[in-house]
Amino acid sequence: MYKKSDKKREFILTKAKQVFIHKGFAAVTMKDIIDECEISRGGIYLYFSSVDEIFMQVISEHNRQKLKDTQNRIQENKSCKQVIDDYLRKQKKRLLNMDGSLLMAMHEYRFSHKSSQDTKFYYEQFLNTKNIVLELLRYGAEQGEISSGALEDLAMNIMFFIEGISTMALAKVVTEEIIDSQFGYVKKMIFSHKD
Numbered sequence: 001m002y003k004k005s006d007k008k009r010e011f012i013l014t015k016a017k018q019v020f021i022h023k024g025f026a027a028v029t030m031k032d033i034i035d036e037c038e039i040s041r042g043g044i045y046l047y048f049s050s051v052d053e054i055f056m057q058v059i060s061e062h063n064r065q066k067l068k069d070t071q072n073r074i075q076e077n078k079s080c081k082q083v084i085d086d087y088l089r090k091q092k093k094r095l096l097n098m099d100g101s102l103l104m105a106m107h108e109y110r111f112s113h114k115s116s117q118d119t120k121f122y123y124e125q126f127l128n129t130k131n132i133v134l135e136l137l138r139y140g141a142e143q144g145e146i147s148s149g150a151l152e153d154l155a156m157n158i159m160f161f162i163e164g165i166s167t168m169a170l171a172k173v174v175t176e177e178i179i180d181s182q183f184g185y186v187k188k189m190i191f192s193h194k195d
Contacts, residue, residue: 009047012037017058021100025055025108055109056121062102063128070132080140084190087136088183091162095169095179103166130159137190146190158186 015036019028028051034044048054073083094101110122134155141148165182168174 012044012047013058013061016054017062020055020058020102020105025105026112059102059106059125063125067128067132070135074135074139080143080145083139084136084187088186092179092183095166095174096176098169104170126163129162130155133158161186
């Protein structure tokens with residue numbers, strides 16, 4: 001059961017996410033988030049002490065939700081091929097609409113935060129893509145649709161691929177045809193994977 005404070009915190013994070021999507025990270029101030037939430041300055045400080053803290057929570061929650069969504073799709077008992085096709089279709093939609101993405105904000109965060117703790121946070125968030133892909137691959141191996149060997153390495157390779165094409169999509173140099181072609185290679189990599 002949610003407490004009132006949990007709902008308010010979630011509301012702030014939801015509104016802040018929209019601010020980060022539209023403005024990136026570097027240009028966002030507490031005032032921007034306060035204005036979007038339509039709450040008092042003191043009201044927001046009951047929950048968060050800084051833009052950095054809010055951003056880290058937004059990213060962590062966003063990535064937790066993506067992993068949960070993947071786990072829910074697996075629970076639907078579709079074939080591995082269907083689940084991977086669904087995942088890649090969702091990725092394609094994201095890549096073609098990077099204006100609705102947190103990726104630019106994530107890169108801005110990294111370029112402005114150099115501590116080892118910041119580096120660790122940044123790296124862990126990108127590893128979320130690997131963890132999602134690994135869930136899909138493990139499901140495929142359990143279903144006997146793909147080989148169970150070296151799934152961690154395969155997931156890491158696919159993560160680097162997806163994050164790389166995502167960065168290219170930010171620069172608006174990725175077309176639907178490029179995405180389809182590259183995702184075709186990803187599927188070949190997955191379904192021809194051997195122990």
